Amino acid sequence: MTQATAVHEAPKSFIRRYIFSTDHKVIGLQYLFLAMAAVAIGIVLSLYMRLRLAWPTERWPLLGKLFPNAMAGGTISPEFYLSLVTMHGTIMVFFVLTTAPLGGFGNYFLPIQVGAHDMAFPVLNMLSFWVTLAGFLVLMAAFFVSGGAPISGWTAYAPLSAVGEIAGPGLGMGQNLWILSIALFCIASLLGALNFITTTLNLRTKGMAMTRLPLTVWAWFTTAVLALLAFPVLLAGGILLLLDRVAGTSFFVPGGLIVSDKILPHKGGSPLLWQHLFWFFGHPEVYIAILPGMGITSHVLSTFARKPIFGYRAMVTAIFAIGLLGFLVWGHHMFVSGMSPYSAIAFSLLTLSIGVPSAIKTFNWLATLYKARIHFTVPMLFALGFVSIFVTGGLSGIVLGQTSLDIPMHDTYFVVAHFHLIMGVAAIFGIFAGTYYWFPKIFGRMMNDALGKLHFWLTFIGIYAIFIPMHILGIAGHPRRYAETAGFDFLTPLQPIHVFITIAALITAGAQLLFFFNFFWSIWKGKKAEMNPWRATTLEWTIPSPPPHDNFGPQTPVVHRGPYEYSVPGAAEDYLLQTAPPAPTKS
Amino acid sequence: MAKPITSLRDFETIAVGPRPPGRPEDGGRGGKEQPPNLPEGSYRLAMLFALASIGMLFLGFTSAYIVRQGLGGDWQPLDPPAILWANTLMLLGSSVTLHRSRTLLRREAIREGVRWLSLTMVLGLLFLAGQYGAWRQLVAQGVYLNTNPHSSFFYLLTAAHGVHVLGGILGLGYITLRGWRWRLILMGTPDRLKHYDALVGAAALYWHFMDGLWVYLFILLFLWR
Numbered sequence: 035m036t037q038a039t040a041v042h043e044a045p046k047s048f049i050r051r052y053i054f055s056t057d058h059k060v061i062g063l064q065y066l067f068l069a070m071a072a073v074a075i076g077i078v079l080s081l082y083m084r085l086r087l088a089w090p091t092e093r094w095p096l097l098g099k100l101f102p103n104a105m106a107g108g109t110i111s112p113e114f115y116l117s118l119v120t121m122h123g124t125i126m127v128f129f130v131l132t133t134a135p136l137g138g139f140g141n142y143f144l145p146i147q148v149g150a151h152d153m154a155f156p157v158l159n160m161l162s163f164w165v166t167l168a169g170f171l172v173l174m175a176a177f178f179v180s181g182g183a184p185i186s187g188w189t190a191y192a193p194l195s196a197v198g199e200i201a202g203p204g205l206g207m208g209q210n211l212w213i214l215s216i217a218l219f220c221i222a223s224l225l226g227a228l229n230f231i232t233t234t235l236n237l238r239t240k241g242m243a244m245t246r247l248p249l250t251v252w253a254w255f256t257t258a259v260l261a262l263l264a265f266p267v268l269l270a271g272g273i274l275l276l277l278d279r280v281a282g283t284s285f286f287v288p289g290g291l292i293v294s295d296k297i298l299p300h301k302g303g304s305p306l307l308w309q310h311l312f313w314f315f316g317h318p319e320v321y322i323a324i325l326p327g328m329g330i331t332s333h334v335l336s337t338f339a340r341k342p343i344f345g346y347r348a349m350v351t352a353i354f355a356i357g358l359l360g361f362l363v364w365g366h367h368m369f370v371s372g373m374s375p376y377s378a379i380a381f382s383l384l385t386l387s388i389g390v391p392s393a394i395k396t397f398n399w400l401a402t403l404y405k406a407r408i409h410f411t412v413p414m415l416f417a418l419g420f421v422s423i424f425v426t427g428g429l430s431g432i433v434l435g436q437t438s439l440d441i442p443m444h445d446t447y448f449v450v451a452h453f454h455l456i457m458g459v460a461a462i463f464g465i466f467a468g469t470y471y472w473f474p475k476i477f478g479r480m481m482n483d484a485l486g487k488l489h490f491w492l493t494f495i496g497i498y499a500i501f502i503p504m505h506i507l508g509i510a511g512h513p514r515r516y517a518e519t520a521g522f523d524f525l526t527p528l529q530p531i532h533v534f535i536t537i538a539a540l541i542t543a544g545a546q547l548l549f550f551f552n553f554f555w556s557i558w559k560g561k562k563a564e565m566n567p568w569r570a571t572t573l574e575w576t577i578p579s580p581p582p583h584d585n586f587g588p589q590t591p592v593v594h595r596g597p598y599e600y601s602v603p604g605a606a607e608d609y610l611l612q613t614a615p616p617a618p619t620k621s
Numbered sequence: 622m623a624k625p626i627t628s629l630r631d632f633e634t635i636a637v638g639p640r641p642p643g644r645p646e647d648g649g650r651g652g653k654e655q656p657p658n659l660p661e662g663s664y665r666l667a668m669l670f671a672l673a674s675i676g677m678l679f680l681g682f683t684s685a686y687i688v689r690q691g692l693g694g695d696w697q698p699l700d701p702p703a704i705l706w707a708n709t710l711m712l713l714g715s716s717v718t719l720h721r722s723r724t725l726l727r728r729e730a731i732r733e734g735v736r737w738l739s740l741t742m743v744l745g746l747l748f749l750a751g752q753y754g755a756w757r758q759l760v761a762q763g764v765y766l767n768t769n770p771h772s773s774f775f776y777l778l779t780a781a782h783g784v785h786v787l788g789g790i791l792g793l794g795y796i797t798l799r800g801w802r803w804r805l806i807l808m809g810t811p812d813r814l815k816h817y818d819a820l821v822g823a824a825a826l827y828w829h830f831m832d833g834l835w836v837y838l839f840i841l842l843f844l845w846r
Contacts (some may be wrong), residue, residue, distance in 0.1 A: 058824075141653050154663040154667065155663070155667065201815050224671075224674050227670075227674075228667050228670055228671055228674075231666075231667075231670050232663045232666050232667040236662045236666055237662045237663070262670055262673065262674045262677075263673065263674065263677050264655065264677075265674075266674050266677035266678035266681060267677055267678070267680070267681040269678055270679075270681030271681065272687065273775075273777070273781070274682075274685060278779065279775065281766050281767055281773075282766070282767035282775075283684060283766060283767045283770070283773040284695070284767070284770060284771070285689060289695075290839055291696070301694070301695050302689075302692055302694045302695040302696075302770065303689070303692075304688060304689065304692055305769075306726070307685055307689065309687050310684070310688070311681060311684070311685065314681075357630075395707070400657070479712070507684075
């Protein structure tokens with residue numbers, strides 16, 4: 035575990051340089067490309083679900099070729115639909131929403147933004163990526179084992195997930211692989227989180243006080259703390275679940291449970307215990323996904339509003355408050371589990387109080403934009419989109435945070451709409467903002483502006499076209515997780531909404547091809563980028579694009595200023611780099 | 622006496638120590654003086670956070686334990702296998718030997734220090750062998766992992782703790798090897814000694830934590846009813 039010294043040579047061999055690299059930038063890119071592969075798979079799975087919902091009787095022989103066993107004859111069985119639900123959720127939450135903003139951008143930019151030459155523990159960092167990749171491959175393997183992928187959802191509720199094959203397809207080997215995959219992911223996240231925390235606290239360059247950290251770094255730092263404290267609890271739950279499945283213990287399986295006409299030998303366990311352990315992790319996980327997006331949004335808004343971020347300290351406090359409250363609200367996922375109404379009220383009040391720091395952030399973003407001369411670049415559009423979607427998704431959170439409203443709506447599409455907007459799409463907009471913003475730094479070339487804007491508008495409108503109608507479905511009482519609505523008279527009139535959503539989803543997914551094309555085309559053919567194309571202030575813009583192996587070379591930067599000094603009165607330019615020396619004091 | 626955290630500055634002070642005096646425009650302390658990112662502080666800091674994380678793992682198990690016990694019914698508490706008392710002494714003893722080693726290493730008595738380090742590892746291995754012995758005793762009585770919830774938790778918690786102790790032994794082994802090599806090759810340059818001290822310090826933190834964790838688990842499993 036030898037430390038990085040100030041100057042270190044880039045490794046010469048291809049394998050050490052690009053595959054088993056300890057360079058945080060290469061590792062960040064590895065994470066980003068893993069997330070891109072995962073998101074492509076996740077989107078395809080969701081489209082399969084959408085097709086099934088819109089045209090339940092249709093056959094799709096061509097699409098069935100992808101899953102020759104599970105989709106025999108080109109039809110999606112209700113069981114396979116649940117497999118799709120499970121795998122879509124697991125892939126997206128873990129391998130996209132956690133991997134890209136934290137593992138990808140965090141790895142690439144946190145060391146540069148604090149002025150370090152690499153992470154504190156580069157070897158651990160490398161391990162963290164490779165264990166994540168192993169977790170992903172194990173998860174994918176679940177599609178290829180007998181019984182297929184598990185049908186228990188990304189939350190793997192016991193006892194369905196705990197009793198084995200007898201309860202349904204995919205609950206044998208598939209569920210075991212799911213647990214193993216999540217366990218690997220937990221361990222990888224811990225290694226990564228240790229690096230983020232140690233690097234932020236200990237490797238900041240001279241002058242980079244905590245109060246001069248960009249808000250992105252604060253967001254990654256808080257996220258890492260959340261990951262460090264939340265993932266071990268999921269790991270504990272996963273181990274207990276695995277023991278229930280393979281060793282015959284009874285942690286989660288109650289006594290006298292009858293499945294498929296057989297009484298199971300387990301006795302005395304509590305399915306609720308799994309829910310508590312899972313959601314104690316699961317709620318902080320929501321913030322693990324969204325906080326980096328908030329950081330990126332603050333960063334990008336300030337850059338293109340050409341104004342300092344409004345209320346820097348309030349922003350940092352709000353990030354911390356959201357992180358802290360995130361550990362105290364897991365019960366709001368369990369209002370319908372039969373918990374005591376008294377604890378439900380406590381969870382409800384704590385949940386609603388998250389609205390306060392969230393509103394602080396939102397109003398500070400708006401205040402940053404107030405009277406600004408906004409540059410509507412592509413990253414800025416996505417950052418503005420983030421604010422819009424964060425507000426829309428957050429408002430339905432206030433609805434669902436109240437037990438009296440959550441209980442009737444909990445198992446409906448209203449919840450699907452809510453969590454997709456707030457944690458899925460908002461986080462994805464943060465990722466897009468980050469990608470368009472930092473692409474010139476990472477690859478030394480610009481992404482195409484016109485394609486980017488087209489991508490933004492199609493995605494932005496498409497997302498609302500998908501998820502606003504889902505709220506209506508939910509209010510109409512449409513249950514979630516159902517593969518088909520045949521046989522429920524009250525759902526028949528809602529079918530056109532499903533068709534509308536599916537068409538919107540197909541168009542929105544198609545729009546993402548624009549992004550992928552733009553991304554890969556620009557890597558090779560994009561316009562060459564200068565060192566600081568956005569005229570931004572933080573340390574990553576003081577070094578060449580792409581950055582050299584040791585980031586700053588033999589010279590380490592010395593920081594004299596805060597991270598968002600835009601339009602400073604009396605300055606020659608409308609931005610001041612963090613390294614700009616202080617103006618001579620007037621006497 | 623811990624000062625309450627009322628500002629970012631306080632947080633920073635607790636996390637990384639007070640800022641050295643300097644012109645405020647320089648921001649004072651921002652990480653270590655460069656060059657360069659010396660590992661001493663990072664090892665300790667990362668270990669503290671790693672232990673917080675490991676603590677959360679066992680907190681998760683503990684909450685499951687308390688909830689499961691509260692469900693009653695099939696909960697039949699085991700009597701502690703007698704060998705556990707010996708194991709506990711062994712592990713407590715290893716913390717003492719490790720502390721002794723640390724003191725010697727600090728005095729640059731590398732040869733003796735590494736010797737005590739090796740003794741610590743031997744005690745750790747004996748502890749693991751003893752834990753295995755406890756499992757054999759229970760198996761001989763017909764008590765298995767799935768016999769009843771308390772036995773499930775006993776096997777689970779001892780195994781989870783044992784894996785962590787094994788990790789600690791491997792870590793100490795790495796440090797011992799390094800100690801032997803450096804003693805032979807380089808009679809401790811100040812830099813090396815400082816680095817070595819940081820390594821041993823982080824490992825010691827981990828080891829004492831595992832020691833305390835075992836006492837906690839022992840109390841949870843057998844003494845706290």
